[in-house]
Amino acid sequence: MIELKNIEKYYANKGVKSYILRHVTTSIKAGEFVSIMGPSGAGKSTLLNILGMLEEPTYGEYHFMGEDVTALNERKRIELYRNHIGFVFQAYHLIDEMTVAENIEAPLLYKKISSGERKSRIADILDRFNIVAKKDLFPNQLSGGQQQLVGIARALVAQPSIILADEPTGNLQSAQAEQIMDLFKKLNEEEKITILQVTHSEKNAQYGNRILNIEDGVIKEDLAVAVR
Amino acid sequence: MFKINFKIALRNLLKNKVYAAINIGGLALGLTAFVLLLLFINHEKNYDQWDTQLEKVYQIREMHDFFTPDNKPHWQDIGDSRIANLLTEKVPQFKHVTKISNNWGNGYSSIKVAQNEPVLQKGFRDADSSFFKVFPYQFIYGDEKTAINKPHTVVLKQSIAKQLYGTDKVLGKTLKLVMWRNDPGEEYTVTGVVADPATAQSVAFNAITHSGNREKDPENPGSSNYCQIYALANQALDTASLNQNLLKVYIDFKKASFAQRKINFADYYKEGKKPGLMAFPMQQVHSNPALSSGWFDKIKPIVALSIFLLLVSVINFVNLATAQSVQRAKEVGVKKVLGAYKKQLVMQFLVESAIQSLLALFICVALVEVLLPAFSNHFEVELSFWRSKQLFSLVVQLLGLFVLITLLAGFYPAWVLSKYNPVKVLKGNYESGFKGMALRNGLVVLQFIIAVTFIIGIGVMQMQTSYIAHKDLGFDKSKLINIATNYDDNFAERIKKIAGVQYVATTTQVMGNAFNVPQKITYKDQQFDINTVTVSMDALPALGAQVVSGRIFSREYKQDTVNTAVLNETAAKLLGKNIVGQMYKSGEGEHQNAFQIVGVIKDLSLIHISEPTRQYS
Numbered sequence: 001m002i003e004l005k006n007i008e009k010y011y012a013n014k015g016v017k018s019y020i021l022r023h024v025t026t027s028i029k030a031g032e033f034v035s036i037m038g039p040s041g042a043g044k045s046t047l048l049n050i051l052g053m054l055e056e057p058t059y060g061e062y063h064f065m066g067e068d069v070t071a072l073n074e075r076k077r078i079e080l081y082r083n084h085i086g087f088v089f090q091a092y093h094l095i096d097e098m099t100v101a102e103n104i105e106a107p108l109l110y111k112k113i114s115s116g117e118r119k120s121r122i123a124d125i126l127d128r129f130n131i132v133a134k135k136d137l138f139p140n141q142l143s144g145g146q147q148q149l150v151g152i153a154r155a156l157v158a159q160p161s162i163i164l165a166d167e168p169t170g171n172l173q174s175a176q177a178e179q180i181m182d183l184f185k186k187l188n189e190e191e192k193i194t195i196l197q198v199t200h201s202e203k204n205a206q207y208g209n210r211i212l213n214i215e216d217g218v219i220k221e222d223l224a225v226a227v228r
Numbered sequence: 229m230f231k232i233n234f235k236i237a238l239r240n241l242l243k244n245k246v247y248a249a250i251n252i253g254g255l256a257l258g259l260t261a262f263v264l265l266l267l268f269i270n271h272e273k274n275y276d277q278w279d280t281q282l283e284k285v286y287q288i289r290e291m292h293d294f295f296t297p298d299n300k301p302h303w304q305d306i307g308d309s310r311i312a313n314l315l316t317e318k319v320p321q322f323k324h325v326t327k328i329s330n331n332w333g334n335g336y337s338s339i340k341v342a343q344n345e346p347v348l349q350k351g352f353r354d355a356d357s358s359f360f361k362v363f364p365y366q367f368i369y370g371d372e373k374t375a376i377n378k379p380h381t382v383v384l385k386q387s388i389a390k391q392l393y394g395t396d397k398v399l400g401k402t403l404k405l406v407m408w409r410n411d412p413g414e415e416y417t418v419t420g421v422v423a424d425p426a427t428a429q430s431v432a433f434n435a436i437t438h439s440g441n442r443e444k445d446p447e448n449p450g451s452s453n454y455c456q457i458y459a460l461a462n463q464a465l466d467t468a469s470l471n472q473n474l475l476k477v478y479i480d481f482k483k484a485s486f487a488q489r490k491i492n493f494a495d496y497y498k499e500g501k502k503p504g505l506m507a508f509p510m511q512q513v514h515s516n517p518a519l520s521s522g523w524f525d526k527i528k529p530i531v532a533l534s535i536f537l538l539l540v541s542v543i544n545f546v547n548l549a550t551a552q553s554v555q556r557a558k559e560v561g562v563k564k565v566l567g568a569y570k571k572q573l574v575m576q577f578l579v580e581s582a583i584q585s586l587l588a589l590f591i592c593v594a595l596v597e598v599l600l601p602a603f604s605n606h607f608e609v610e611l612s613f614w615r616s617k618q619l620f621s622l623v624v625q626l627l628g629l630f631v632l633i634t635l636l637a638g639f640y641p642a643w644v645l646s647k648y649n650p651v652k653v654l655k656g657n658y659e660s661g662f663k664g665m666a667l668r669n670g671l672v673v674l675q676f677i678i679a680v681t682f683i684i685g686i687g688v689m690q691m692q693t694s695y696i697a698h699k700d701l702g703f704d705k706s707k708l709i710n711i712a713t714n715y716d717d718n719f720a721e722r723i724k725k726i727a728g729v730q731y732v733a734t735t736t737q738v739m740g741n742a743f744n745v746p747q748k749i750t751y752k753d754q755q756f757d758i759n760t761v762t763v764s765m766d767a768l769p770a771l772g773a774q775v776v777s778g779r780i781f782s783r784e785y786k787q788d789t790v791n792t793a794v795l796n797e798t799a800a801k802l803l804g805k806n807i808v809g810q811m812y813k814s815g816e817g818e819h820q821n822a823f824q825i826v827g828v829i830k831d832l833s834l835i836h837i838s839e840p841t842r843q844y845s
């Protein structure tokens with residue numbers, strides 16, 4: 001599903017190149033649940049953004065479902081990630097002026113999905129996540145865990161093939177974090193959704209089936225998680 | 229998508245009420261000034277557009293030097309009444325030619341209906357019987373072909389009929405028209421009522437009277453009757469070739485007339501004096517009046533002012549919206565991540581601007597309604613908004629204005645917003661929010677310059693008006709009433725009997741005006757140019773003149789009834805010292821008179837201080 005070959009990313013500042021990612025070469029197959037770990041500033045988020053096509057690598061090849069991403073124009077690229085990628089953020093990033101239901105609906109509006117279909121998908125996902133009662137509340141009326149649930153619901157509603165989650169539980173207490181991780185695992189196992197998460201927690205990483213360890217922009221380890 | 233964007237916009241406006249109020253209110257103010265201007269321009273542009281026949285009507289202008297302010301020949305819309313006949317006979321393209329009395333003086337006449345008190349009315353104008361053949365007024369009552377065929381008939385506009393009689397069913401009723409004091413008045417029979425046209429008319433009238441006097445020209449070839457002449461052509465004509473023909477006809481006419489009066493044509497038309505006659509399309513008369521500048525030239529400063537005002541409010545909008553945009557950065561970032569195209573975001577923010585300008589437009593419409601009476605009053609036009617007969621075109625213009633404002637005010641903020649880089653924004657790095665700083669600073673400076681220019685302009689105007697309002701005129705104007713009329717002892721006596729009237733006096737010059745009678749006088753064998761005003765006995769006390777030396781005119785001195793003069797200080801200085809009691813001469817030959825100077829007063833008038841005032845009685 002994802003093929004990275006020799007991805008490099010650096011920022012040139014006053015003639016000095018500061019490398020964020022170096023020689024990143026890896027592939028991720030459909031159905032995998034990958035956790036990216038590493039110290040702060042290692043380049044995890046940058047890698048995730050490149051995979052999500054929000055940032056461009058300075059150098060290297062990136063194929064997503066067979067398409068050469070670096071060769072696509074902006075419109076095509078937007079179309080590609082709009083249809084296949086769901087994002088989940090550490091800070092949830094719900095739109096404050098929209099209710100829960102409206103936040104979940106937002107990605108569907110850009111996909112030109114009919115209003116009836118939108119309604120049924122939203123109802124469906126609200127039901128599945130047990131947040132029907134909250135659908136008319138605004139984000140600031142929810143707890144962090146609830147907000148992240150909505151964030152995941154929003155990522156899922158567009159039926160992506162892959163979810164990119166940047167420290168999705170970083171702001172949550174452990175009980176809530178566990179709930180989210182269980183949800184990811186379930187989505188991965190039951191709906192075969194590919195998941196790529198950045199996490200600092202060894203425990204969270206164990207929910208997945210593969211761990212990429214990054215230090216100073218370089219993949220140091222690529223481990224399979226032992227099936228328990 | 230539109231629905232949710234609309235909701236977001238409203239929620240944002242409600243969340244930032246102060247910001248919204250400033251933005252929308254500012255825009256509403258700028259719009260109001262502009263819409264008022266728009267109404268005024270519409271009104272002016274629609275002059276004489278109320279009937280398609282007016283495309284074929286021409287105002288006849290003659291080049292002459294009668295009644296011109298500088299005594300030089302100019303194109304004028306009042307001409308020799310004989311021209312009307314001339315055109316009827318010699319210019320076959322003209323189907324009908326009509327003569328209308330000029331609005332001499334202030335255009336008021338006194339109208340007496342039945343036993344009612346007489347009332348002063350503007351716009352009772354005398355015309356020959358062709359008037360309604362040239363001007364296609366719509367008759368509600370009466371017959372347009374015959375209404376003013378007989379002398380002493382009058383056709384009223386519906387509005388004035390209702391005002392005078394309380395109804396427009398007035399056929400056969402009479403009114404008495406008194407044109408000047410001591411005029412015994414003439415009785416006119418109402419033979420028609422015409423509808424008030426939808427748009428303004430440059431040949432404005434309340435009533436067209438037919439006295440019969442307009443029908444004939446003076447018999448003596450040396451004397452002329454001046455009036456306005458309008459002609460209806462078979463079709464819209466090429467004025468260039470028409471006017472060549474008119475000039476030929478006119479020159480032949482003048483030559484024949486001069487031959488009768490034994491005047492040499494070449495001698496008369498010399499030194500830049502030229503014969504001239506032309507036809508001017510009626511529908512262009514209002515924007516190009518004879519002798520004065522067109523309406524657009526007059527309101528140019530106001531046009532600039534309201535455009536600037538609108539510009540300032542738009543700039544204000546752009547600045548606030550751009551500054552506000554940082555708050556919306558997260559929304560933009562998230563939406564981009566969710567797959568929004570830049571175009572869709574630009575649209576969203578344009579819709580938000582549109583909502584605000586629409587609200588501003590509503591407020592502006594309300595404000596215009598409130599301000600319109602005062603505005604109409606000030607500019608002496610009848611403007612209306614909802615009741616406007618061009619409501620449709622007005623609404624189209626407002627929609628155009630709405631789109632323009634939305635784009636002007638909304639596009640830049642929308643563009644800035646939609647450019648945000650989602651990764652940076654979502655990391656909490658709003659740097660890109662300040663990329664528009666240079667432009668915003670520029671706009672603020674521009675706004676500041678315009679505002680300061682306004683303030684200076686208002687300051688200067690304020691100083692000028694306060695100078696005029698507070699300048700010591702030398703007399704107390706708060707208790708004076710000026711009546712512009714012929715002097716008549718009987719009339720003056722009757723005014724004097726009104727309770728509260730202290731003095732009744734006459735002067736040949738309105739105090740504070742600059743209409744002077746210059747004279748050469750001889751004092752101690754020296755010539756002086758001074759301006760003179762002839763006054764009656766009570767004029768100086770009525771004006772509250774302050775005596776510097778000698779005395780002012782008084783009934784106690786018999787000789788004051790004739791040939792005495794009071795000088796003002798400036799004139800006194802011109803003549804020298806110790807002048808009270810001295811004599812001076814003015815006039816020439818048998819008209820020469822000697823005047824005794826009886827006193828000196830403080831300068832009275834606003835006129836150039838170097839022009840002395842002299843009074844004699």
Ligand SMILES: Nc1ncnc2c1ncn2[C@@H]1O[C@H](COP(=O)(O)OP(=O)(O)O)[C@@H](O)[C@H]1O
Pocket residue numbers: 011020039040041042043044045046047
């Ligand atoms: N726009 C940028 N310019 C320069 N350096 C940057 C920029 N964005 C990120 N970095 C740097 O890149 C490095 C990696 O960042 P990031 O991928 O967010 O790390 P992680 O998510 O692993 O903590 C950090 O040291 C950060 O300072």
Ligand SMILES: [Mg+2]
Pocket residue numbers: 044045046
């Ligand atoms: Mg990070």
